[in-house]
Amino acid sequence: MLVCLSLCLIGCLAAGCQKTLQKYTQEVYGAFDTVIQITAYAENQAQFDELAQLAEDELLRLSQLYDIYTPYQGVQGLYQLNQQAGQGPVKLEPEALDLLEFGQDCFRLTEGRVNVATGAVLSIWHDLRLEAGQNPDQARLPRQEELEAAAEHCRMEDLIVDRQAGTAELRDPKMRLDVGAVAKGYAVQQVTETLEEAGYRDFILSAGGNVQAQGTPPDRDNWTVGVQSPEEPGKLVAAIEVSDMAVVTSGGYERFYTVEGRQYHHIVDPSTLYPAERMLSATVICPEGGLADCLSTALFLTEPQEALEFVRTIPNARAVLTTLDGEILDSAGLLGPDRLE
Numbered sequence: 001m002l003v004c005l006s007l008c009l010i011g012c013l014a015a016g017c018q019k020t021l022q023k024y025t026q027e028v029y030g031a032f033d034t035v036i037q038i039t040a041y042a043e044n045q046a047q048f049d050e051l052a053q054l055a056e057d058e059l060l061r062l063s064q065l066y067d068i069y070t071p072y073q074g075v076q077g078l079y080q081l082n083q084q085a086g087q088g089p090v091k092l093e094p095e096a097l098d099l100l101e102f103g104q105d106c107f108r109l110t111e112g113r114v115n116v117a118t119g120a121v122l123s124i125w126h127d128l129r130l131e132a133g134q135n136p137d138q139a140r141l142p143r144q145e146e147l148e149a150a151a152e153h154c155r156m157e158d159l160i161v162d163r164q165a166g167t168a169e170l171r172d173p174k175m176r177l178d179v180g181a182v183a184k185g186y187a188v189q190q191v192t193e194t195l196e197e198a199g200y201r202d203f204i205l206s207a208g209g210n211v212q213a214q215g216t217p218p219d220r221d222n223w224t225v226g227v228q229s230p231e232e233p234g235k236l237v238a239a240i241e242v243s244d245m246a247v248v249t250s251g252g253y254e255r256f257y258t259v260e261g262r263q264y265h266h267i268v269d270p271s272t273l274y275p276a277e278r279m280l281s282a283t284v285i286c287p288e289g290g291l292a293d294c295l296s297t298a299l300f301l302t303e304p305q306e307a308l309e310f311v312r313t314i315p316n317a318r319a320v321l322t323t324l325d326g327e328i329l330d331s332a333g334l335l336g337p338d339r340l341e
Contacts, residue, residue, distance in 0.1 A: 113270065113301045213225060295311060
């Protein structure tokens with residue numbers, strides 16, 4: 001989900017907040033097909049560099065494990081699992097198994113709306129989007145029968161994870177995984193935990209619509225995360241105060257292609273096998289980035305009122321939705337008439 005969130009990036013490291021701090025920011029390229037921004041306040045460049053290097057190393061490592069399109073030397077991840085579908089159990093790195101089990105949890109939580117086993121369908125749309133990028137005049141839609149045939153190979157029960165053996169298996173040889181609905185948010189959450197274990201406390205990670213804001217700024221109680229309007233680039237629909245929270249947005253307004261004047265985005269509705277047409281964007285605020293990523297996709301695939309009712313059943317989760325007619329809905333009822341807190 002390459003959705004831009006505007007951020008008010010103010011942060012500090014846990015140690016030495018009484019001292020004079022400076023804001024440092026570093027961008028990471030090459031992980032999860034997006035620009036990732038790491039921001040914190042630190043006493044000096046060296047202190048910040050240690051945090052940023054640890055975050056960058058972990059983000060790149062997880063990106064390689066979760067990549068379904070490119071193999072990496074010495075990496076046993078989801079690419080290898082997809083390539084060996086129907087050929088028995090495949091040995092995977094523990095972090096890849098963690099993501100698959102999380103994907104299974106998301107499937108159950110969202111009653112199948114978020115399904116990492118739908119790669120056979122999503123790959124059809126992915127390939128056509130790439131073709132359209134190279135030859136816009138020849139952009140085309142998939143055949144319905146092609147989509148329906150692929151949908152026969154998207155059964156979650158055909159994904160088997162054996163934690164004790166350290167393996168996963170796709171029992172259907174035509175099955176493919178696509179973890180785009182959960183991978184970035186889950187990875188940012190894992191990197192956040194790694195940084196905290198290393199002693200860092202106050203920082204922000206922003207990865208293309210997946211934001212994790214930890215701790216507090218030196219002069220405020222919270223960070224402000226701005227949610228971008230899906231209709232007017234550069235304009236915000238909400239400014240949300242957060243601490244120790246993830247803010248994740250799903251929307252179809254940045255990754256799409258055009259056929260005969262109509263845009264077709266990348267978030268496919270499993271009930272129609274076509275890009276969803278239920279709302280313009282769905283933002284979720286909750287403590288865990290993986291869950292926020294999962295829920296934002298699920299809500300985007302759900303009618304607005306049903307989405308509000310569903311997110312209210314999830315502890316510590318809040319949603320801000322933009323409907324097809326531009327109405328802003330807040331599950332917590334905290335946004336005022338100007339849509340900004």
